[in-house]
Structure formats: C-alpha cells, structure tokens
Amino acid sequence: MTQPSAQQLYVSDMTDDEIELLKKLEEANRRIEYDTKSPVNTTQNPLANLRSPESYHEQLRQDSVSSDLSNVTTDSDANLENEWIIWNKIINNWSIYIKKKPQWIKDMIRANVPIHFRPLVWQCLAKVNTSTAREKYIDYMKMTSSCEKIIRRDISRTYPEHEFFKEKHGIGQERLFNVIKAYSLFDREVGYCQGIGFIVGLLLMHMPEEEAFAVLVSIMQDFSMRDMYKPDMFCLCLCMYQLECMIQEFLPDLYRHFQTENFNTSMYASSWFLTLFTTQFPLNIVSHVMDLFLSEGIEIIFRIAIALLEIHQNELMVLSMEDMLKVCIIY
Known part of the structure; x- marks a missing residue:
C-alpha cells in the first residue's frame, strides 16, 4: 500500500494556502528530525536520528505492507474509502498496531487523520x-x-x-x-x-x-504541558531558550536580525507553546497540529515554530521589532 501524502487527504476541507502551509510544515518537520545537531533531538533522544531519510522511508514502505491490509485496493478513485477501511482497522486494533507498527502509525498520523476518526485517535493516543x-x-x-x-x-x-x-x-x-x-x-x-x-x-x-x-x-x-503553566514558568522559559538555540542553528541570519532588534523569543513564541498554536492557525491545521502533538510530543511544537519562521524569514528580515511582533502574533 502506497501511503497518501498530507495534501491528498481531505483537501476539499482545506484552502490552497492551508494545504501549502501543511506541506511546508511537514518538509521542515522531516528536515529537523534528521538533523543530528537539532537541540531538541540531541537533548531528548540522541539515538533518534541515526537513520537517514532514505533508510527511514525504505523501512516505512516495508512497514506499511501489512498482511491484514494487503487486500485493500490502492486505486486513487478509492482512496477515501481505503482510508476509512484502514483507519477503522487501526482504531479497532489500536493496542496491536501501536505496539507492533508504531512508526507506521506515526506516519499515518502525519499524513492526516480523517476528521471522523480524529476523536477516537486522540483518545487512543492519550490512553483515555x-x-x-x-x-x-x-x-x-x-x-x-x-x-x-x-x-x-x-x-x-x-x-x-x-x-x-x-x-x-x-x-x-x-x-x-x-x-x-x-x-x-x-x-x-x-x-x-x-x-x-x-x-x-x-x-x-x-x-x-x-x-x-x-x-x-x-x-x-503525560505530555508535561502542566509544567508550562506552573507559577514559576521555568519549563516555558526553558522551551524559549531551546527554541532560540534552534533559530541560531537553523536560521542564523534571522537569529542575528532578532538580536539586533532586541526581539526576544518569549515576545512571540510563548503563546505558541501555551496554546499549541490553537490561536495562530485555521482550525483545519490546528487539528492536525494536535494530531502530531499527541503522536510525537512537544518536539513537534519546536519544529512547527522553526517552519513558520523559515516560511516568513524574508518578510521578517526587513521589519523592525514592533512590526515583527505584529506579524508573529497573527501567524
């Protein structure tokens, strides 16, 4: 079974801009995941990036061929029906799939969760x-x-x-x-x-x-979000520091511009972490961000943050601190 891409699933529910943004976010997500110098990856899981992107996708192709799903057709006209069949099997056999094929489940979630299955998928990921x-x-x-x-x-x-x-x-x-x-x-x-x-x-x-x-x-x-909201806000400050390190690593020109303008990370990124981007994106994308967060944890918020800044880097580079703050708030 060939895995559908994010933009192939339920595009009728998304605008062209939303689809393009999802593509860019996923590209940045993949790139940061495989970068061994990522502050997020190296501090939390030093073994996470030993595989190259090529070996990852080769393994994914092998994992995605499951004997009990092998009779599902792959005709593009039947894609929607196939997705319903696949996700129905996943939900009904969640404990088996998440144990035996966790990477395949992760990639299916990245490809997008059908809206009708999303409540059940979230509850499964949260172990309700x-x-x-x-x-x-x-x-x-x-x-x-x-x-x-x-x-x-x-x-x-x-x-x-x-x-x-x-x-x-x-x-x-x-x-x-x-x-x-x-x-x-x-x-x-x-x-x-x-x-x-x-x-x-x-x-x-x-x-x-x-x-x-x-x-x-x-x-x-379980996902340690409560630490973000504690009165001392230590965890939130730590995330701001980690994000700043990532900006310095992945977007050095933008980092220098931020430094010149005294544009502190907490000025624009605090709400990204505290609300999981729910105040920044259209609801279609917000829901997919929650898919990814429940599947992959807080790392995904860092990756999306970097992706957003990268997408808007050229625009930000010519703005003052005051104007940048206005732009970042409305992302």
Missing part, C-alpha cells in the same frame, strides 16, 4: 481507556472551584467567532466552563491559565465533555 479522569469528572461537576470567576471572564474570549462558542451562556461556553473548572479542581497547583481554554475548546469541537476532560488531563500530565 486506562484513565480514571472520566469518572472523576462527574464528581468535579458537583464541586466549586476558586477559579470560577476568572474562568467565566475569559470564556467569551475563547474562539469568539466560532459558532459553537459565540453564544453567551450557550451550550458551547457552558461545556468549556465545565471542563476548565474540572481541571482547576483536578490540578490545584496549576489551577487555571487562559491558554488552557483554547486547548479545551479544540477538544470540545471533537468530543463530549468527559472525553475532552480525560484527553486534557493526559495532555497536561
């Missing part, structure tokens, strides 16, 4: 089936959080143009409030930070409250 968070959620609904007032204040600022969340005290805003409140009770050290709302909102666009809460707990606990 082994979590007790859903049961706890019911109890949290009966409790009062000290953060309720500030959560209420910020609700209307979360996806204000989205139909599901725009109505004051509507079903979307109430579900958003419930899940955020529940987490503030679950993790009293972190409590509530505004960036959490955008992550919760994205989850609620795809699944009910209980499942959204369980995935959120996994994102915060």
Whole structure:
C-alpha cells in the first residue's frame, strides 16, 4: 500500500494556502528530525536520528505492507474509502498496531487523520481507556472551584467567532466552563491559565465533555504541558531558550536580525507553546497540529515554530521589532 501524502487527504476541507502551509510544515518537520545537531533531538533522544531519510522511508514502505491490509485496493478513485477501511482497522486494533507498527502509525498520523476518526485517535493516543479522569469528572461537576470567576471572564474570549462558542451562556461556553473548572479542581497547583481554554475548546469541537476532560488531563500530565503553566514558568522559559538555540542553528541570519532588534523569543513564541498554536492557525491545521502533538510530543511544537519562521524569514528580515511582533502574533 502506497501511503497518501498530507495534501491528498481531505483537501476539499482545506484552502490552497492551508494545504501549502501543511506541506511546508511537514518538509521542515522531516528536515529537523534528521538533523543530528537539532537541540531538541540531541537533548531528548540522541539515538533518534541515526537513520537517514532514505533508510527511514525504505523501512516505512516495508512497514506499511501489512498482511491484514494487503487486500485493500490502492486505486486513487478509492482512496477515501481505503482510508476509512484502514483507519477503522487501526482504531479497532489500536493496542496491536501501536505496539507492533508504531512508526507506521506515526506516519499515518502525519499524513492526516480523517476528521471522523480524529476523536477516537486522540483518545487512543492519550490512553483515555486506562484513565480514571472520566469518572472523576462527574464528581468535579458537583464541586466549586476558586477559579470560577476568572474562568467565566475569559470564556467569551475563547474562539469568539466560532459558532459553537459565540453564544453567551450557550451550550458551547457552558461545556468549556465545565471542563476548565474540572481541571482547576483536578490540578490545584496549576489551577487555571487562559491558554488552557483554547486547548479545551479544540477538544470540545471533537468530543463530549468527559472525553475532552480525560484527553486534557493526559495532555497536561503525560505530555508535561502542566509544567508550562506552573507559577514559576521555568519549563516555558526553558522551551524559549531551546527554541532560540534552534533559530541560531537553523536560521542564523534571522537569529542575528532578532538580536539586533532586541526581539526576544518569549515576545512571540510563548503563546505558541501555551496554546499549541490553537490561536495562530485555521482550525483545519490546528487539528492536525494536535494530531502530531499527541503522536510525537512537544518536539513537534519546536519544529512547527522553526517552519513558520523559515516560511516568513524574508518578510521578517526587513521589519523592525514592533512590526515583527505584529506579524508573529497573527501567524
């Protein structure tokens, strides 16, 4: 079976600009993954880059030929139907595939997850089936959080143009409030930070409250996102330092320009990490970023950040600090 590319899947749901951006993000993702000098890769997994891109794709082609999927046709006209068949098999046999063919699953996720399977894929990646968070959620609904007032204040600022969340005290805003409140009770050290709302909102666009809460707990606990929101913000500062090192390595001209303009990394990139880009991209791409984050972890946020800066490098190089800040905020 030949694996479809990201731009071949569900392009009817994306604009040409979104498809082109996905292509560029994936190209940068691949390049950084295989660069042995990447600060992210070398500090977290020094063995991750021993394979060349060529050997990686050769192995991927071998992995993608699975005996129980060998009778799936590869005609381009049947591509959509094939994807549904494949993803249905993956979901129904998740524990087997993720154990025996993790690289193939990773690449399938990179190619894009069909929207109808996305809620289940996110829950599988977050290991919701082994979590007790859903049961706890019911109890949290009966409790009062000290953060309720500030959560209420910020609700209307979360996806204000989205139909599901725009109505004051509507079903979307109430579900958003419930899940955020529940987490503030679950993790009293972190409590509530505004960036959490955008992550919760994205989850609620795809699944009910209980499942959204369980995935959120996994994102915060298992993927260490809660460390970003701690009062001392040490982890966020560390990420800013790592990203700055990557910019110096991969985009040296842009790094020097940033230094000349006193354009600090935290000025533009903090929200990228705190919200997983949910405030920067169209929802189609935001959803795919969440696919990648749950599959590959925080490294993907670094790679997307570098890809964005690379795409806009020529534009940024002629801007002052004030103008660059405006540009980076709207990415």
